[in-house]
Amino acid sequence: MASSLKALLVDDMAVERLVASAMLRKFHCEITMAKNGKEAVDMFLEGNEFDIVVCDKDMPIMTGPEAVEKIRAMGATDVKIVGVSADDNAMEAFMSAGADDFVPKPVRPEILEPMIQEVINKKNN
Amino acid sequence: MDYSNLRRQAASLKKGLFDQGHLDEQFRQVEDLQDEASPNFVEEVVVVFFKDSGRLISNLEQALEKYPRDFNRWDAYMQQLKGSCSSIGASRMKNECMSFRDNCGQRSVEGCMGSLQKLKREHAILRQKLESYFQLLRQVGPAGAATRPAM
Numbered sequence: 001m002a003s004s005l006k007a008l009l010v011d012d013m014a015v016e017r018l019v020a021s022a023m024l025r026k027f028h029c030e031i032t033m034a035k036n037g038k039e040a041v042d043m044f045l046e047g048n049e050f051d052i053v054v055c056d057k058d059m060p061i062m063t064g065p066e067a068v069e070k071i072r073a074m075g076a077t078d079v080k081i082v083g084v085s086a087d088d089n090a091m092e093a094f095m096s097a098g099a100d101d102f103v104p105k106p107v108r109p110e111i112l113e114p115m116i117q118e119v120i121n122k123k124n125n
Numbered sequence: 126m127d128y129s130n131l132r133r134q135a136a137s138l139k140k141g142l143f144d145q146g147h148l149d150e151q152f153r154q155v156e157d158l159q160d161e162a163s164p165n166f167v168e169e170v171v172v173v174f175f176k177d178s179g180r181l182i183s184n185l186e187q188a189l190e191k192y193p194r195d196f197n198r199w200d201a202y203m204q205q206l207k208g209s210c211s212s213i214g215a216s217r218m219k220n221e222c223m224s225f226r227d228n229c230g231q232r233s234v235e236g237c238m239g240s241l242q243k244l245k246r247e248h249a250i251l252r253q254k255l256e257s258y259f260q261l262l263r264q265v266g267p268a269g270a271a272t273r274p275a276m
């Protein structure tokens with residue numbers, strides 16, 4: 001799969017950023033990282049554009065769902081937002097906030113791949 | 126140097142980690158992410174994991190003292206650690222995280238303390254075994270890299 005998707009990866013835990021970014025890199029994504037929801041929101045406020053956001057739920061300063069809500073409120077409705085969490089109750093929080101998809105942790109490449117492909121197809125059309 | 130013997134030792138050590146339940150399939154997923162561009166990726170992930178997890182355990186221990194019976198706070202710390210354990214396949218550690226969270230749900234201080242001690246033991250065991258494993262892999266080095274032990 002060839003792509004040049006711009007991915008924003010949001011997670012407060014360094015090890016999880018490391019693993020997830022390696023997965024996204026396998027899909028040839030250009031990756032920007034944020035350590036919490038506020039950093040993610042700031043990225044958008046600074047005018048950065050992303051094709052996909054992969055966002056953890058529980059983070060200091062601003063949670064994933066809070067960030068998702070703010071990103072959508074800014075008018076960033078096209079960007080695909082995927083919530084991730086080891087919390088069984090996270091899906092509802094993310095989807096209510098405006099996320100497109102939810103993936104339970106640990107994130108598996110075979111789960112992420114069709115989502116990436118969907119974004120590529122949409123971008124190419 | 127007897128690379129084949131070192132490879133066998135490394136393979137045996139890794140097999141033991143899986144057979145004894147310290148690691149699960151997610152660790153293999155992490156291994157699959159290693160390539161020529163990032164030849165030490167797995168070890169790098171493990172180093173960062175133990176740095177993160179050590180910090181979280183320390184923060185939790187402080188919270189247990191500073192915020193008695195604040196089960197929501199304790200649970201939040203453990204939720205973070207559980208996520209990290211899941212990401213690298215640290216299965217037994219993850220199970221102790223879940224046990225701790227169950228004890229938080231039952232508002233059992235004694236249960237939480239017991240789970241934390243077990244978690245710390247699993248953390249130490251996994252750390253020691255993985256350090257030994259990577260030490261063996263480093264000894265095998267580039268000469269043995271073509272036939273790196275596989276599970």
